[in-house]
Amino acid sequence: MNYQLNDVNLFYDMDKEERTAALQDITLSLDGKGLVGILGPSGSGKSSLLYIMAGLKQPTSGQVIYGNREITNMDSSILATLRRKEFGFVFQQHFLINYMTVLENTLSPLNINNKSTRRKAMQLLERLGIEKYVNKYPHQLSGGQRQRVAIARALMNNPKVIFGDEPTAALDHASAVEVMELLSEYTTEAMVVIVTHDESILEKADTKIYIRDGRVEEVHKSKQRRI
């Protein structure tokens, strides 16, 4: 599904004399497939851009069009439903629900616990190598294991877009590479948008968007998409 951002701006402290610009004049066009990396130093606005694309934040001005739907003016409940049905999220801090087991966390986007969803969740957990922790709670897992659970949860609803906000930040390099490998596997079925300041994990990215001071500095598209 195509993504189109037209002249998107995000300002904080709108009621104060000096506004803080998080994003300015962002215009982008993405074709809805492949691995997209958003890169930039801390505070450059890369996470804000991701959150705006995902409908988790509303821009101050501009348009975000997903497919043929403008999500910037969408009703919050319709937007939430869109996120549940078409988007998957992997956040920096894992953000698992403490009182749910690994399996329940994985099933949470669908909120269905039957044979078929359990089988699907188990397949994902197996693929991520954490099937033996299925009945464990998040506090009983390591950081890397939790991040894998978060990935399994993000993939559970067959998303068309997977958003990852620094998904490898809390991991050692080997785990980070492994997580990126896993996410990369989905780029044929979905668009995977990853925010990071570590370019080394985006070697296989189809598109890299460089951000600095809230502005797009450069968009680099690889000549040939991986298959």
Place this chain on the structure above:
Amino acid sequence: MKPLNPLLYIKNNFKSVMSIFFSMTLGVFLIYIFSLFSATTTKMVSVASFDLMDKYNIAYVDNNTILPDQFLRVLENNQNNSLAVQMNLSGLAYYRGGMGGTTMLTFNMFEEDTENLLDSFDMELVKGTLPQNDKNEILVPLEYALQNNLSVGDYIGTEVSDEYALQGKYIISGFIQGDVVFALSCQPGGQTKEDVLKRGIMYRVDNLSAVEQKALIDSLPDSVIILSHDYYEEEYSTILTSMQALTYIFTIAMIVILCIALGNLNIVLYSNRRDELKILHSIGFTKGRLLKKLWIENLFVCIGGYIAGIIFTMLVVWLINTYSLIPHGKILELISAQGLITAFTMPIFVSIFSLLPNIISKFKNENLCI
């Protein structure tokens, strides 16, 4: 179990919701036990008056007049199986275990009618014998005897103790037990049954329609005293209505107190769950869905507290009955449908008003996305 099933949250976070659960249990206990006292008082009034009058009405005169012939003829024609009765003996104080006591009627009738009267109320003679004519004997309910520590052969009346309103001195000939309470003596004093019938009659109303009952009463002059369901309704309605109103006021006060107390607790719980709600909203659950989830969880905990409160109350009342009241001829009602319904308003209202106003305003003012 579905991941968002409220029971999953309650099961895994019982410590967090325990305060709500126990507050509701205590609140329901207070309301329901008060309702049981109220129901016991209502029952006491009922067994001593309404239930009697549902079967028999009593028409009598206490001056030199007599009951109209026409009235007696109608009853005779209807083969009413009426009983001659004198209402010249004071009632006896009766308690049940509720709030206060009442007066039970003492019927003065002929020896040969006593069995008929007891049979019509399914009353059982549990000890002693039926009273005989003009022997100053009296039959009392077993509960009355237990309440006053009386045995068959004991004397009651003003000549025995000032505590009695019953004039004179009567020997207890036996105890009766059943669904209604009354005392029974046979002191015709040399009068014939026909003479007594002209001045006082107990007539069956359970086979008469409401219209027929009213027509009979309307045919009587004002000098005739009529004891009927309506008469007692008028007599006790103010007391019973006030008692009911008190239950409602008490319930409302309890709901307000719990809403305030648990409202604050819910804010704390909400603060502790903000991350969870942010995750769920971010991965696509609408605020409305989350609000519903929070409310249903709160409702389940409150209903759990309600069930625990009802069971706890019944256990406490059962213990009070078994070890304290029943041995002394008293009893507290164990179940009150009205009490159950009144107490059930608590989990409903508290689950809504202790949670939703606070959370809705938080949902409105906060960006719930990560």
